[in-house]
Amino acid sequence: MGKRFPEGFLWGGAVAANQCEGAYNEDGKGLSIQDLAPKGIYGSITDEPTEDNMKLIGIDFYHRYKEDIKLFAEMGFKVFRFSIAWSRIFSNGDDKEANEKGLKFYDNLLDELEKYGIEPLITLSHYETPLALAKNYNGWTNRKLIGFFEKYVKTVFTRYKDRVKYWLTFNEINSALRAPYSSAAIWTPKEELSLQDLYQAMHHELVASALAVKIGHEINSDFKIGCMILGTPIYPLTPNPKDVLKALENDRESLFFADVHARGKYPRYMNRFFKENNISLDITPEDEEILKNTVDFISFSYYMSSCATADISKVEGEGNIIAGVPNPYLEASEWGWQIDPEGLRYLLNTLYDRYEKPLFIVENGLGAVDELITDENGNKTVNDDYRIKYLNDHLIQVREAIEDGVEIIGYTTWGCIDLVSFTTAELKKRYGFIYVDRHDDGTGSLERYKKKSFYWYKKVIETNGESLV
Ligand code: BG6
Numbered sequence: 001m002g003k004r005f006p007e008g009f010l011w012g013g014a015v016a017a018n019q020c021e022g023a024y025n026e027d028g029k030g031l032s033i034q035d036l037a038p039k040g041i042y043g044s045i046t047d048e049p050t051e052d053n054m055k056l057i058g059i060d061f062y063h064r065y066k067e068d069i070k071l072f073a074e075m076g077f078k079v080f081r082f083s084i085a086w087s088r089i090f091s092n093g094d095d096k097e098a099n100e101k102g103l104k105f106y107d108n109l110l111d112e113l114e115k116y117g118i119e120p121l122i123t124l125s126h127y128e129t130p131l132a133l134a135k136n137y138n139g140w141t142n143r144k145l146i147g148f149f150e151k152y153v154k155t156v157f158t159r160y161k162d163r164v165k166y167w168l169t170f171n172e173i174n175s176a177l178r179a180p181y182s183s184a185a186i187w188t189p190k191e192e193l194s195l196q197d198l199y200q201a202m203h204h205e206l207v208a209s210a211l212a213v214k215i216g217h218e219i220n221s222d223f224k225i226g227c228m229i230l231g232t233p234i235y236p237l238t239p240n241p242k243d244v245l246k247a248l249e250n251d252r253e254s255l256f257f258a259d260v261h262a263r264g265k266y267p268r269y270m271n272r273f274f275k276e277n278n279i280s281l282d283i284t285p286e287d288e289e290i291l292k293n294t295v296d297f298i299s300f301s302y303y304m305s306s307c308a309t310a311d312i313s314k315v316e317g318e319g320n321i322i323a324g325v326p327n328p329y330l331e332a333s334e335w336g337w338q339i340d341p342e343g344l345r346y347l348l349n350t351l352y353d354r355y356e357k358p359l360f361i362v363e364n365g366l367g368a369v370d371e372l373i374t375d376e377n378g379n380k381t382v383n384d385d386y387r388i389k390y391l392n393d394h395l396i397q398v399r400e401a402i403e404d405g406v407e408i409i410g411y412t413t414w415g416c417i418d419l420v421s422f423t424t425a426e427l428k429k430r431y432g433f434i435y436v437d438r439h440d441d442g443t444g445s446l447e448r449y450k451k452k453s454f455y456w457y458k459k460v461i462e463t464n465g466e467s468l469v
Helices: 061-075 100-115 131-137 144-159 173-177 180-184 195-219 241-263 269-276 285-291 341-355 385-404 452-462
Strands: 010-014 079-083 119-125 166-170 224-231 234-236 297-302 306-308 359-363 408-414 434-436 448-450
Touching: 010 061, 010 119, 010 359, 061 100, 061 448, 061 452, 079 408, 100 119, 100 144, 119 144, 131 144, 144 195, 166 195, 173 180, 173 195, 173 224, 173 241, 180 195, 195 224, 195 241, 195 285, 224 241, 234 241, 241 269, 241 297, 241 306, 241 341, 297 341, 341 359, 341 385, 385 408, 385 452
Parallel strands: 010 079, 010 408, 079 119, 119 166, 166 224, 224 297, 234 306, 297 359, 359 408
Antiparallel strands: 434 448
């Protein structure tokens, strides 16, 4: 038996609207950029929503959330992270009026969480910008998006001001560097997108994020608003100083986003990067003022670490959208993501040393192929010992980081119920404690079944981490 986690530690799970809700065109929802991306970030964009797009139905969370939240409550969740689909609230993003039916859906969802005493943690934008903002404005390259986002967040902050405390602005904001369509709704194909336009788009998002923090605190000073970054620690591949410097450089590529959010201004190292890449950003004095509204906490996703080398011939693949080289000491998941529990402790310490702000691990988990079996009692289940091991090993490192002195608000596993994957848009890549009977060929009853890990996580929460081994 290990040590218990701090009292009040928020245990839970996370999902995103576009990957679980389905009901892509119900109750006034407009199309989101994901409705045209049936193959995830690697495939092409379709003209219209197509049947092979698993996200259109997702896991039908829109209609089954009551059943699902009941299962989360049974596991003892203290917190549930979900996103609001922006296009349910403003179907085109630039509409005059908010869609009452969309707001009502989230009222109901919050009612259900309240019933079980589960704290909501809401992501305002999780790769699901209204499609019209991508098509008509070229997404975040356009400064007007700040105003549209402002209106959207004002609407939801005001509506839920007495019901929600924890908010995240943009999911994995740094991922726009690799996935500009999903992350920043940029319609220009990635190959044609200039670094100038990309970083200008990122600047607009950073300003919008800080503006959300400002508005949120004005609406309710008790709000805790965080940024969200894709957390991938970068190790030098060798002790060659050139590799060490390369690792520093690659780390900064991501940490730049957390730096602005946490420190309220651009870090000086970006000046050189901008100069050498002929980037000249339009940053107004008002923008600089807004950026000073720093976040209350830093949240991040963690799946893998990566290695950096100065030897460009060794760089291959894109993993979870961070380019790097494989670490010879680590094994990888079925999707090639290298498993590194200690990397989580390393990242937690790095971020805490750098910012001294509370941290929230809002995504972590193993995407794997699961086999549904019938046990001796005739119940359908999955013996997902591999997932239990992955989560156990990572949580042990979270506890180590707490011992190191890092302040951690909570931990939400990614895809606590199976859902459509983001990068590859498949359902066979499963993360959940709950199996959903739906398959990539469109078949399946959508029934839910508890996996072995369901009972394991229930115990972890019940014992506040003491049961981890
Ligand atoms: C993160 C995203 O990048 O990783 C999630 O915030 C995503 O939306 C998760 O689902 C896992 O990635 P994938 O491709 O396995 O679903």
